[in-house]
Amino acid sequence: xxxxxxxxxxRVFTLGDSEVHALRTLDLAVEAGEYIAIMGPSGxxxxxxxNLLGLLDRPNSGTYLLExxxxxxxTAEEQARVRRERIGFVxxxxxxxxxxxxxxxxxxxxxxxxxxxxxxxxxxxxxxKDYGLASRADHxxxxxxxxxxxxxxIARATIMHPAMILADEPTGNLDRATGxxxxxxxxxxxxxxxxxxxxTHDAVLGNRARRRVAMEDGRKxxxx
Amino acid sequence: xxxxxxxxxxxxxxTAHRLRSFLTLLGIAVGIAAVILLTSIGxxxxxxxxxxxxQFGTNVIGIAPGKTKTGGxxxxxxxxxVRPLTLDDARALERVANATAVTPVIxxxxxxxxxxxxxxxxxxxxxxxxxxxxxxxxxxxxxxPPGEDESARGFVVLGAKLKNELFGAENPxxxxxxxxxxxxxxxxxxxxxxxxxxxxxxxxxxxPAARALELYNREGLAEIHVSYxxxxxxxxxxxxxxxxxxxxxxxxxxxxxxxxxxxxTLSKILGILTAAVGxxxxxxxxxxxxxxxxxxxxxxxERTNEIGLLKxxxxxxxxxxxxxxxxxxxxxxxxxxxGLTLGVGIAQLASxxxxxxxxxxxxxxxVLAELVAIVIGLAAGVLPARRAALLDAVEALRAE
Numbered sequence: 001x002x003x004x005x006x007x008x009x010x011r012v013f014t015l016g017d018s019e020v021h022a023l024r025t026l027d028l029a030v031e032a033g034e035y036i037a038i039m040g041p042s043g044x045x046x047x048x049x050x051n052l053l054g055l056l057d058r059p060n061s062g063t064y065l066l067e068x069x070x071x072x073x074x075t076a077e078e079q080a081r082v083r084r085e086r087i088g089f090v091x092x093x094x095x096x097x098x099x100x101x102x103x104x105x106x107x108x109x110x111x112x113x114x115x116x117x118x119x120x121x122x123x124x125x126x127x128x129k130d131y132g133l134a135s136r137a138d139h140x141x142x143x144x145x146x147x148x149x150x151x152x153x154i155a156r157a158t159i160m161h162p163a164m165i166l167a168d169e170p171t172g173n174l175d176r177a178t179g180x181x182x183x184x185x186x187x188x189x190x191x192x193x194x195x196x197x198x199x200t201h202d203a204v205l206g207n208r209a210r211r212r213v214a215m216e217d218g219r220k221x222x223x224x
Numbered sequence: 225x226x227x228x229x230x231x232x233x234x235x236x237x238x239t240a241h242r243l244r245s246f247l248t249l250l251g252i253a254v255g256i257a258a259v260i261l262l263t264s265i266g267x268x269x270x271x272x273x274x275x276x277x278x279q280f281g282t283n284v285i286g287i288a289p290g291k292t293k294t295g296g297x298x299x300x301x302x303x304x305x306v307r308p309l310t311l312d313d314a315r316a317l318e319r320v321a322n323a324t325a326v327t328p329v330i331x332x333x334x335x336x337x338x339x340x341x342x343x344x345x346x347x348x349x350x351x352x353x354x355x356x357x358x359x360x361x362x363x364x365x366x367x368x369p370p371g372e373d374e375s376a377r378g379f380v381v382l383g384a385k386l387k388n389e390l391f392g393a394e395n396p397x398x399x400x401x402x403x404x405x406x407x408x409x410x411x412x413x414x415x416x417x418x419x420x421x422x423x424x425x426x427x428x429x430x431x432p433a434a435r436a437l438e439l440y441n442r443e444g445l446a447e448i449h450v451s452y453x454x455x456x457x458x459x460x461x462x463x464x465x466x467x468x469x470x471x472x473x474x475x476x477x478x479x480x481x482x483x484x485x486x487x488x489t490l491s492k493i494l495g496i497l498t499a500a501v502g503x504x505x506x507x508x509x510x511x512x513x514x515x516x517x518x519x520x521x522x523x524x525x526e527r528t529n530e531i532g533l534l535k536x537x538x539x540x541x542x543x544x545x546x547x548x549x550x551x552x553x554x555x556x557x558x559x560x561x562x563g564l565t566l567g568v569g570i571a572q573l574a575s576x577x578x579x580x581x582x583x584x585x586x587x588x589x590x591v592l593a594e595l596v597a598i599v600i601g602l603a604a605g606v607l608p609a610r611r612a613a614l615l616d617a618v619e620a621l622r623a624e
Binding site: 051076083098099109112113114 | 535536543
């Protein structure tokens, strides 16, 4: 059984009185532990696909089976729970809370999940050490470099031990060397068994993935 | 989410914009301070007025001759017959259950001559129980001796002011004193009581009721006052008093007034007054609430991105609702506490600077005001927080 199975997914946006087909009859199956790059020009529907995979958006038609369960019919509350426990997000613009320290940003998902304080600080301390941020624990995002910020974001995405990580242009706001660094971290996570799905329009980055899905005009044009 | 975490998050968000948050909670603080200050003064006046009225004791029933009623004129031109209240009536009332003291009262205005001086003053004809009924305090000597109703000797007790006017610093005890055509001997002087509704309570002389009847050539008493035990309902004692007098007079030709009824009405009026000034202060509180709505709406707009993130991290809508509601409530609650400090402080300062101004802040008002502040925070937070909770995650993440 694949970890992720999309069956003829359609996503249509209505802009004014015209309809935009962001995704047309898309099928996709992803096994646990895969490393996939979703590539394509802007407007090809790759971000929409990522949002659907992350349960931030609902398809107009089609089914999405996550670990064998149809998640498109879940209530908003149940979807939030799935996001909390199974999915980690990494964004291009990091999306750190500016007034919280690095440690607090990393702890945020556990706070939302209601994990008690002691357990939280233990896991945050471990994550800070793993990502080389131990000396930065009490710094706020504006006191961190871009690479450090993205490492905080990755630590936050993995703190709940998700089954998959969805990364949307994770190196888009970083210079080449730092981007390499961050990709190395994500690939390391993938090596430990976490499914990694990266959205990018950067061919070099895309070619690092074991499997590449090319999108165009809401359709999958290449999958190898 | 654990609620202490929600409060901590709220505090972080509030302290991130110190000036803005301070100004917002200042609005609530001013409102709460106004409410507390105004109700403190209102309650102070309430208590002051009640104290004025109850300085003679609260559990007193007054009986006056004649029934208060309107009827047709008698057919034959014969005047209506009202039996006067007598000293015997007063004595009979002493046996009423729960009655602790009974005093007859006759009053008049006469010239008093003593120590070569002359003064016109109010004369009260009473008995020994007067001290008990109206909680008078004797400063020197004694009050009228008990148990001498009809055969009372010509003793007089002076009010503090009358004593000063007639005798100055001299000791008046044993001195002779003439009231109208009768001779009296001074046996005591009372403590000063001050003024009550413009009547100087110290410019008085108390003589035995029998002597006052003689002095003013009257057959009946002006009033009888009965005091009763604390905690006994006034109506029960009033009924017993009526029963005794009806039995003696054959019909109800007298009027009974309980002080409890009067005080209850008065207290209700003053309570409404306090509530009214409190409501005036409440207007500024409302303005403070609008301030919170404004600032929370701005906060939701500014943090749209963050709301998207929280949704992506798996926060259900009610958690996001809770976070923003929590912020509004913390703002209001902190503002409320600041307002309480401010309001009570100003009230205390006012009573320190103007001791004549009665100020009283009951604890119940303080707790109630803080609760009101919290409720205002909740009400003000609902709209912005709902908007935050209902934001679309994808759109929110994309917002810049």
